[in-house]
Amino acid sequence: MHFSRQFFSHRLIWLALLVSLGIGLLFARTIWTMREDSWDYASRTNANLASTLERSIGGTLRSLDESLKGVVAGLERPEVMALPANIRNGVLFDNSLQVPGSGSVLVVDDRGDVVLDSSTLKPRQANFADRDYFLVFAKGSHQGLHVGRPVPSRLTGLYILPVTRAYHRADGSFAGVVVGAIRLSYFDGLFGSLDLGTGSRVDLYRTDGLLISRFPPHQADVNTSIAGTAALARLQADAVGIDAVDAAGADGTRQLQAWEHVGAYPLIVNVAQSSDTVLAKWHRSAWVLGVFSVLLMAGCVGLAMLFVRELLRRQAVSAELRLAERDRQTILDNLPSLVSYWDADLNNRFANSAYDTWFGVPAEQLRGRHCRELLGPSLYAMCEPFLRSALRGERQLFECTMVDKAGVLRHAIVSYVPDVDGHVVRGVFSQTTDITDRKRMEEQLFEEKERIRLTLQSIGDAVICTDAQGSITYLNPVAERLTGWQAFDAAGSQVDAVVCLHDPATGMPMPSPLRQAIQGVVQEVSVRGVVHHRTSGQRFDVQETASPITDRHGAVTGAVAVLRDVTEAVAMQARMAHLAQYDALTDLPNRLLLQDRAQLAIAHARRDGRSLAVMYIDLDGFKGVNDRLGHDMGDRLLVQFAQRLKGAVRESDTVCRQGGDEFVVLLPGLEDLEGACSVARKILATAATPFDLAGEPLSIGLSGGIAVFPAHGNTFEELTQHADAAMYTAKRSGRLQFMLYAGPGAEPRVIKQLLPEPG
The missing domain is CATH 3.30.70.270 (Reverse transcriptase/Diguanylate cyclase domain)
Structure with missing residues (x-):
């Protein structure tokens, strides 16, 4: 018990610890949500960057490819090739070849020698028979546009990405290739415009895993391949994707990668941003919120300890007072009535716990409040005359009704006893006793009696009740019509005089079923006979059922008989027998x-x-x-x-x-x-x-x-x-x-x- 009191005396400390724990959990939840938001924002941003790069690179490739298609179409038309050199070059190499980042377009014959040059009428001399793009077209193993390996240009020395298409003679045989080029510096400039932070990069891969360009630029990485790696499988699996990858950077840090395939071309652009860069702002916010949360948690615990110390001091001061009041309140709370005391101004001095049950106001909260606040305007207006009479020294006893806090209607008997000191009334003792059950039983008894009366008045059968001696106690209206007796006239008469059954065949009187029920011959008797109207002599065929009425001890106190008029049914039965x-x-x-x-x-x-x-x-x-x-x-x-x-x-x-x-x-x-x-x-x-x-x-x-x-x-x-x-x-x-x-x-x-x- 001592441990229990000590535990509950420090319950505020436990509450403070719980609040502090809640603050810590809320902080953790907030930090985690902020981290997820930062990561989601970076994911969307990187996906947008990958999409933007895809559109830019795809647009460049489409423009260059359209130009190459135009050159191929012109080369395969004899009338174009028959034009003078300056006009021919103007037709083949129009302004559409001015694609950002692209170099000259060369036409190479089937031996690999340059035969046409977009930059000059006299083509520069070079042979490209050893290039991968020339070999695949010469062997006939590729159709359409070919994106080659990054190589240094044999004409300028700059690193370029060759983009080629083959052209053919009239008989369909291989005639050579048209070579276009995109300078790798174009990709460096495009990727360099992005600020992804330290440890981040942008990659451009060919779909077979060959690295074409990377920023920040690492010349040694160009033409390296990631073929056969899980990284390439991930890039090839989806045309558009985003994923977090471990040990993807040069320093082994975690990176957020977003990639997208470049249109219908065999290229993949990949944006990889370092997780440290993604979460840099989150780390700073987490530190600030963490320090603030620790201070808040410490403050909660400290304030709780100060409050507990003050509370313990107050408990020690009021312990004796509570002990003295406990005995009195225990007696009052165990009384089956509402007990209270009201001073001369009708302010409450004390009340037992029953007031909480009735009015929803604990005794402690009721003390000092005016009677009007407890009862409400309407109930106070009803009780006020009795209270004023009690304050004049007159005892009061009356009944009233009220609605308790649960909305239940209660009936009560109220007693006001004046507290008289000499000739001065100092207050009023009030006692209110609940008589709802008694009232409810009275109402139910009345309702049941009225319901039975209305039921017996409304049913279509005759009902006759007698006492244990066979004297009539009740006739319903149907019984009055059937027998010709009025209820008041039949009251007290013997049942044999009021209801006499006759045999339908012989007309002789039959034994009374109701008498048999009273005598206990059978529990329920049912017979058919004829009843004659008292005054008119009209004949009624009836089915009479009689049952005894017993008290809770089983003693017969009377009987009830129900007579059903079956005259029409009997006539109908005879008619049906005749029709048969x-x-x-x-x-x-x-x-x-x-x-x-x-x-x-x-x-x-x-x-x-x-x-x-x-x-x-x-x-x-x-x-x-x-x-x-x-x-x-x-x-x-x-x-x-x-x-x-x-x-x-x-x-x-x-x-x-x-x-x-x-x-x-x-x-x-x-x-x-x-x-x-x-x-x-x-x-x-x-x-x-x-x-x-x-x-x-x-x-x-x-x-x-x-x-x-x-x-x-x-x-x-x-x-x-x-x-x-x-x-x-x-x-x-x-x-x-x-x-x-x-x-x-x-x-x-x-x-x-x-x-x-x-x-």
């Missing part, structure tokens, strides 16, 4: 119901030894009615015909619409064939009367076929097939008649011929 077995247009039984009844009728006929008949009926000309009058009129005709069919048969018979204008009649329980024939004649008679279609009378015929059990088949499927075949025979035979199936291969017989009507 009856035709939607004519309300006649459909095929499914007909098959069920036919199977039952065949079983009874087989048991009783009786017979039954199946009739197939089709309206004649029904398609024409649809086409002429429309499908609506066709539907009316089908409905009217269905009603006439039902009137022509017995109650026990079944009339079915097979589809379209086809109908099937099932005649069970027949004694003999006469019963079926009698019904057939009645059906024919019903069709004889015109039908009324929207005031328009319409006569329509029908054709029918009959099959009898068991004579014509033992199953309903066989009977329908035979009756259908007989019906189609009736249609083909003239219609407006019934025919009886006569067996396989036999022609069906007409009913009236088989059994004529009596009389």
Whole structure:
């Protein structure tokens, strides 16, 4: 603990050391950035110098090359060579040969002798058959412009760079070379105009590594080669480049090199600047900044030590005071309330740490500040009357709301107790207790109760609540509508009197699901029954679900029942069941119901030894009615015909619409064939009367076929097939008649011929 106190008492020294270290790091970072900037600036400058030299040398070579091309073109034209010597030389060697740094242009024949001289009409005598440029052209191993090795001129003795092109005879054979020259002194003057500093140089290489010129000039270096070295590989790798190279200078110092290939010519210009020259200014700046940083770091540490010494002295003086205040503040800080004391002018004398939590103001910063500064204008305006009353010696207790430093709304109960000395009030003790949780619970309880009330008011089901004795405690509006009881009228009544379920089939009362839930028979009961309105007697089909209400100990305190009105659903279910077995247009039984009844009728006929008949009926000309009058009129005709069919048969018979204008009649329980024939004649008679279609009378015929059990088949499927075949025979035979199936291969017989009507 002693070590910890000693460490933290000297924390400013550690901070000063960290600041000093930061200054040192910042200095190092700054120096390094300055060095990088100096190096980048030199790189850009050297690249620009290399580019400038490339353009100057390239321009000179291009001008000289164009002149050489002109001389070659003139030499290969016989009409030019036939001109007088003075005119010929004027045409061949025009003013374009006045290229900076260039010498005379010589025309050498295929033996190496000078035959034409740009500087005089009488050519100077010399032979160049041993020169490298002459040899490569004579052997035919080179085309275009050739840049030779630097050599001393045989005419002037000056070092030159020969630039040559070959010319040819009319048959394409080698005729000689045209020799131009650039004095090496031209490159010395060009490179010497650059001030690159000590240890720097400018090189002009041929692309095969041959050194052509160097500045500062070293005559012994001319015609030396760097072929096969890493330096040449670096220069050949990129047309334009820049790099830092170690041990590149004569003294072995590091150099910054920037090079660029001279256009399309086999030359490379290289600018190499000494790193000492590049970084000379940086070295001076680094020394100045370094000395300043060391002084600044030492000053930080010294000031920190002086400050720590003064701080330790103050800590020693206030140690006893802090010890005395600690016990009091510890007690206040551990109270679950805001505790403070305000003098007669409402300036703070002390406060516990809870004020920091609520207002974001530590107790030390609050001391001496006016109450208005802490509470703010609006809250102070609310509390001021109570404070003034407390300063008059009256105890105050009230509730208020405020927003803490985190933006959270807090509810509090505030107590102001006057500090009375005799008859003088010296100040006010204030205690503020947070009751936010209690208020929140009250609000949540109210909101939950209101939400439940609105939910029960808004849902579409009836909700009924009872106590543990089965007495009604609540009805929602839907339950009032369903039962006919008002909530205030039903309150306290037994649930059996308000909601009594009846069996939908028998109408007898059913056990109350809500009573069963209260008695704990099941946790959740769901039944379907009928409820009758209290006053109107209106009948409602309902689905009732009841559940018990228990407290946290599991004891039943009541029950809640939910009644869902399913009257429409029940009606819809009955309607759907009816539509499943009856035709939607004519309300006649459909095929499914007909098959069920036919199977039952065949079983009874087989048991009783009786017979039954199946009739197939089709309206004649029904398609024409649809086409002429429309499908609506066709539907009316089908409905009217269905009603006439039902009137022509017995109650026990079944009339079915097979589809379209086809109908099937099932005649069970027949004694003999006469019963079926009698019904057939009645059906024919019903069709004889015109039908009324929207005031328009319409006569329509029908054709029918009959099959009898068991004579014509033992199953309903066989009977329908035979009756259908007989019906189609009736249609083909003239219609407006019934025919009886006569067996396989036999022609069906007409009913009236088989059994004529009596009389």
